[in-house]
Amino acid sequence: MGAVRPVSPGIGKFTPQPSGLHDTSFPDMTTQMMIELIAVLTAVRDDVPQVMTIDHGRLLPSGPLESTHRSLQAGVRAWVERQTGHPIGHVEQLYTFADHDRLLATGQGRLIAISYLALTRSHAGETGWRDWYDYFPWENTKTDAGRDCLAIIERLLCRWVADMDNAAARVRQWQRCVTLFAIGDMVAWNDELVLQRYELLYEAGLVAEAGCPPEDAVPGQAMHHDHRRILATGMARLRAKIRYRPVVFELMPEEFTLLQLQRVMESLSGVQIHKQNFRRLIMQQQLVEETGGIEENTGGRPARLYRFCGEVRQARQFVGTKIPLFQP
Amino acid sequence: MGAVRPVSPGIGKFTPQPSGLHDTSFPDMTTQMMIELIAVLTAVRDDVPQVMTIDHGRLLPSGPLESTHRSLQAGVRAWVERQTGHPIGHVEQLYTFADHDRLLATGQGRLIAISYLALTRSHAGETGWRDWYDYFPWENTKTDAGRDCLAIIERLLCRWVADMDNAAARVRQWQRCVTLFAIGDMVAWNDELVLQRYELLYEAGLVAEAGCPPEDAVPGQAMHHDHRRILATGMARLRAKIRYRPVVFELMPEEFTLLQLQRVMESLSGVQIHKQNFRRLIMQQQLVEETGGIEENTGGRPARLYRFCGEVRQARQFVGTKIPLFQP
DNA sequence: CTCTTTATGCTCATATTGAGTATAAGCCAA
DNA sequence: TTGGCTTATACTCAATATGAGCATAAAGAG
Structure with a gap:
C-alpha cells in the first residue's frame, strides 16, 4: 500500500534540529x-x-x-x-x-x-x-425495557467469561463486566461509560458489528462501519458534559418548566433525579430566570416558565453547572 | 488551490441513501x-x-x-x-x-x-x-514571578480594551479579560482555562505568534507555528484530568511521600493546596498504600513512602480522584 | 367535593469541605 | 543537651453541600 511518506524523517534521539516537517x-x-x-x-x-x-x-x-x-x-x-x-x-x-x-x-x-x-x-x-436508545437500549436504565436489556446482557457476558480457557483472563474480564455494567451492586452504575460498555460488548462478540449473528446479539440496532461506536462516544461526551457545563440549554426550547428541564437531563443520562433537590440546585446557581409565563398543561398545578440566563451565560461561561445525578 | 474533492457528494436533505463515501x-x-x-x-x-x-x-x-x-x-x-x-x-x-x-x-x-x-x-x-512555565509564566500563579507576570498582563489588557472604538466591544472584551484572568477578585482564578487565556492574549496581539514585536509581548517564550497553542491545550487537559482521574501517578516515581505528590499536583495546576486536607482526601480514597519505607531527607520529621494501588487501579479505573484544589 | 396530579416551599440528618490546632519526630546550632 | 526550626501526622470544628422526605398549593377529573 502507499506509504504515507517514503522515508521517516528520523528525528534523532533529542536532536535539536527541527523535523523535516x-x-x-x-x-x-x-x-x-x-x-x-x-x-x-x-x-x-x-x-x-x-x-x-x-x-x-x-x-x-x-x-x-x-x-x-x-x-x-x-x-x-x-x-x-x-x-x-x-x-x-x-x-x-x-x-x-x-x-x-x-x-x-x-x-x-x-x-x-x-x-x-x-x-x-x-x-x-x-x-x-x-x-438514542434504539441503538443502546441498555443505557436507558430509567426504564423497565432498559433494565430487561441489562439482565440479558448480564447473562450473555456471564456465558462469555465462563467459556474462557485462561483462568486469570476469566477473573479479569469478569471484573471488567462487573465494573462497567454494575453487576451485583458491587459498584454503582456510571452513566458516562457508554463507550467502554459498547467496546466490551464488541470484544465479547455480542454486537452485530463484531460479526455476530443477529440472534446471538444483544438487543439494539446496529450501524454500518464504526458509526455506533462514534455515537457511543458522543453520548458519553454529552453525559459527562451536562454535569459541569450548561449545555443542556442548547437542547431546550426558549421557555421551559423545571420539570421539563429535569426530564431532559434524566433522559440524556438515563438516571433518576430527586425533584426537589434538582430544583434547589438549578435555582441557587442562577442559571435560569422566570419568564413570567405559566405552563397550564402539567396534569396538576400549573408550572412557572423559565429561560436560560443570557447575561449570566457570558460571565459564567466556564463556571460549572452542578447537576445532582444519583442512583434510585 | 487543490480541491479536497472535485465534487461534493451532495447529501440531500435527509435523503435515505448513504453518502457516496x-x-x-x-x-x-x-x-x-x-x-x-x-x-x-x-x-x-x-x-x-x-x-x-x-x-x-x-x-x-x-x-x-x-x-x-x-x-x-x-x-x-x-x-x-x-x-x-x-x-x-x-x-x-x-x-x-x-x-x-x-x-x-x-x-x-x-x-x-x-x-x-x-x-x-x-x-x-x-x-x-x-x-511549562517558560512558555506560560502567567499560569504559574503559585510563584511571585507568576503573579508579577499577571500584573503586567493586566496592564496590557487594560490598554488593549481602552483602545477599542466600539463601546459595546470594549465592555464585552473587558468582561472576558476579568473572567479569564480573575482581575479584581470578582471571579476566582480557574486554572483549567489555559487555552482560553492564551487565545485572548493572541487576539489582543500580545504574543509573538500573533505578529507582535517582542518588546510589546507578554513574558513567556514563543514557539513556531501553533505549537504553543497546542501546549496550552495539553496543559488545560492535564489540569482538568488530574482532578477526577488518577493520572498524576503516571508522573510520579514508584514510591513517593504525600508531600511530593502534593507538590506535583500543585505545580501542575499552579494552585496551592491545604496540606492536611489533601492528605485526608488522598487517604480516604484508598488510591495509595504504604510501602513500609521511609523518606529521611525531608528537612524535618521523616515521611512515610506510598505507592499507587495497583489492585484498586483495576476496579477504580473509572472512579474519580477528588483533589481539593482551591485558592490561597 | 373529594381524589389525583404536579408544583413549590421547607426541614433535617448526614457527608463533605475549608481551616485551624496540637503533637510527633527528625536536624542543627548554640 | 537543649531550644529552635522543619516537616509529618492526627484531630477538631464550623460552614456548606447533599440526600431524603414532609407539607402545602393549585390545577383538573369524576
Whole structure:
C-alpha cells in the first residue's frame, strides 16, 4: 500500500534540529488520504434524546472535508446547518480515527474520520431522527425495557467469561463486566461509560458489528462501519458534559418548566433525579430566570416558565453547572 | 488551490441513501493531504512540570503518520517511546486542527495536525525538556514571578480594551479579560482555562505568534507555528484530568511521600493546596498504600513512602480522584 | 367535593469541605 | 543537651453541600 511518506524523517534521539516537517520547502511527501467528517447531531423531542441519521438509521451523517471549509469546525457547522435548517448552538470535536481497517476502496491510502458532537433545538417534522436508545437500549436504565436489556446482557457476558480457557483472563474480564455494567451492586452504575460498555460488548462478540449473528446479539440496532461506536462516544461526551457545563440549554426550547428541564437531563443520562433537590440546585446557581409565563398543561398545578440566563451565560461561561445525578 | 474533492457528494436533505463515501467502489477522490502527529509529552522533574521539545524549545516533537502505524494512538506511542526510551503510561488524543493557514508548502492540499497528550515518568539527563512555565509564566500563579507576570498582563489588557472604538466591544472584551484572568477578585482564578487565556492574549496581539514585536509581548517564550497553542491545550487537559482521574501517578516515581505528590499536583495546576486536607482526601480514597519505607531527607520529621494501588487501579479505573484544589 | 396530579416551599440528618490546632519526630546550632 | 526550626501526622470544628422526605398549593377529573 502507499506509504504515507517514503522515508521517516528520523528525528534523532533529542536532536535539536527541527523535523523535516517544518522545513519551508516541502516536496511531494503527501499521499492518498481521505478526510471524513462525521457528526453526532443530537436533539431532544418529547423527552427522548435523538440522533440524526441517514441510510434508514444505519449511518451517521458524514461527508468529506471540502476545500471551501475554512476549518474543520466551520465545515461541520455549515454542513450540518444546511441539512437541518436550524442554527447549531454547540459543536465540539469528539475524536479522530485512522485505523488500518478503514482503508480507501482502492487499497491505497488511509481514511481519517474526524467526529463531532453537535446539539440543536427543535426538529418538528424532519426525518432521519432516531432515538438514542434504539441503538443502546441498555443505557436507558430509567426504564423497565432498559433494565430487561441489562439482565440479558448480564447473562450473555456471564456465558462469555465462563467459556474462557485462561483462568486469570476469566477473573479479569469478569471484573471488567462487573465494573462497567454494575453487576451485583458491587459498584454503582456510571452513566458516562457508554463507550467502554459498547467496546466490551464488541470484544465479547455480542454486537452485530463484531460479526455476530443477529440472534446471538444483544438487543439494539446496529450501524454500518464504526458509526455506533462514534455515537457511543458522543453520548458519553454529552453525559459527562451536562454535569459541569450548561449545555443542556442548547437542547431546550426558549421557555421551559423545571420539570421539563429535569426530564431532559434524566433522559440524556438515563438516571433518576430527586425533584426537589434538582430544583434547589438549578435555582441557587442562577442559571435560569422566570419568564413570567405559566405552563397550564402539567396534569396538576400549573408550572412557572423559565429561560436560560443570557447575561449570566457570558460571565459564567466556564463556571460549572452542578447537576445532582444519583442512583434510585 | 487543490480541491479536497472535485465534487461534493451532495447529501440531500435527509435523503435515505448513504453518502457516496460509503460506496464499496471508491474512485480517485483522494487529494494531497498530510497528517502530522504532534505530542505534548509531559513529565515532572524536581516538582516542575516539563514538556519535551525540539529545535531549541521552539517546536513540540512532531512527525508524519507512517504507514506502518496500526493506528494513530499506536503511532504516537511507538514514536514517543523511541525518542524517550521510557514506556509511556498514558496517551490521549487532544485535538485535530486543519485550518487553511496550515497549507503544505506546495500550496496544494491541506495539513492536518492531530495532537496528543502523553505522560512519562523520569528523564534523567535527557535534553529537550523545558519548563511549562517558560512558555506560560502567567499560569504559574503559585510563584511571585507568576503573579508579577499577571500584573503586567493586566496592564496590557487594560490598554488593549481602552483602545477599542466600539463601546459595546470594549465592555464585552473587558468582561472576558476579568473572567479569564480573575482581575479584581470578582471571579476566582480557574486554572483549567489555559487555552482560553492564551487565545485572548493572541487576539489582543500580545504574543509573538500573533505578529507582535517582542518588546510589546507578554513574558513567556514563543514557539513556531501553533505549537504553543497546542501546549496550552495539553496543559488545560492535564489540569482538568488530574482532578477526577488518577493520572498524576503516571508522573510520579514508584514510591513517593504525600508531600511530593502534593507538590506535583500543585505545580501542575499552579494552585496551592491545604496540606492536611489533601492528605485526608488522598487517604480516604484508598488510591495509595504504604510501602513500609521511609523518606529521611525531608528537612524535618521523616515521611512515610506510598505507592499507587495497583489492585484498586483495576476496579477504580473509572472512579474519580477528588483533589481539593482551591485558592490561597 | 373529594381524589389525583404536579408544583413549590421547607426541614433535617448526614457527608463533605475549608481551616485551624496540637503533637510527633527528625536536624542543627548554640 | 537543649531550644529552635522543619516537616509529618492526627484531630477538631464550623460552614456548606447533599440526600431524603414532609407539607402545602393549585390545577383538573369524576
